[in-house]
Amino acid sequence: MDGGREKNKQRGELAELKVAAKVSDLGGTVSFPHGDTCGYDLISEMGGVIKKIQVKCSVRKEGCGYHVNVCQGRSNKRSYTTKECDIVICSVPFGFYVIPVSALKTKLTIRLWEPGTNRFWRKNPNCLYEEFREAWHLLK
Numbered sequence: 001m002d003g004g005r006e007k008n009k010q011r012g013e014l015a016e017l018k019v020a021a022k023v024s025d026l027g028g029t030v031s032f033p034h035g036d037t038c039g040y041d042l043i044s045e046m047g048g049v050i051k052k053i054q055v056k057c058s059v060r061k062e063g064c065g066y067h068v069n070v071c072q073g074r075s076n077k078r079s080y081t082t083k084e085c086d087i088v089i090c091s092v093p094f095g096f097y098v099i100p101v102s103a104l105k106t107k108l109t110i111r112l113w114e115p116g117t118n119r120f121w122r123k124n125p126n127c128l129y130e131e132f133r134e135a136w137h138l139l140k
Contacts, residue, residue, distance in 0.1 A: 015057035015091040016041050022096070025060075026136055029054035039072070039084025047140045054087040058092055058112075065127065066092045070104055079106045087138060090129075098135040 020030040020042060028046035042054035058068040068090045071077045079118070080088060080101050088104060090097040094114050115126050132138075 009059050011059065012055065016055045018091060019053065019055050019089050019096070022136065023139065026139075028139065039080060040086075044139050049140055051087050051139050053139075054080060054085040054088045056088055056090045058090070064113075064117045065111045067109055067111055068092065069109050070099075077108050079104065079108060081115040095134055096136075097129050097132045098138050099129055099132045100138060103129075103132070 016032075020032075023030050023044045023046065026046065028044050030044040031045075033040065033043070038052075039054065041055045042053050044051050044053055056068050056070055058066045060067055069077075070088050070090065071079050072084075082101050085101055088101060088111060090098050090099065090110070092112050097112060110129060111127060112126050112129060115130065
């Protein structure tokens with residue numbers, strides 16, 4: 001495995017552990033599937049509600065935002081479906097976005113930025129997914 005992919009895998013694994021810790025802090029329980037063949041990285045149970053969660057991480061900043069790949073596959077990219085997972089949690093340096101797969105529709109990448117940091121979007125200074133920032137209640 002080349003150094004870049006290995007580093008990305010380590011970042012992804014760390015993001016999964018951070019999400020698991022947050023779910024635990026909120027009073028939920030976490031389970032991890034065996035292997036990498038599932039369409040999700042972990043399962044959370046909060047208040048009797050079970051959610052399959054895919055965790056995505058980005059540290060690649062472009063301008064004032066972060067591009068996050070919210071798809072699966074390296075060469076043949078495709079979006080997640082509600083049959084594969086319920087929630088995609090995006091980890092960026094300033095927080096987490098807890099986004100239902102249905103809200104992503106068929107997106108392969110999204111761009112996230114902190115409120116007020118994108119001076120080029122005068123019409124709407126918040127990113128399209130701002131309502132999902134730290135929306136941990138969606139796991140209940």
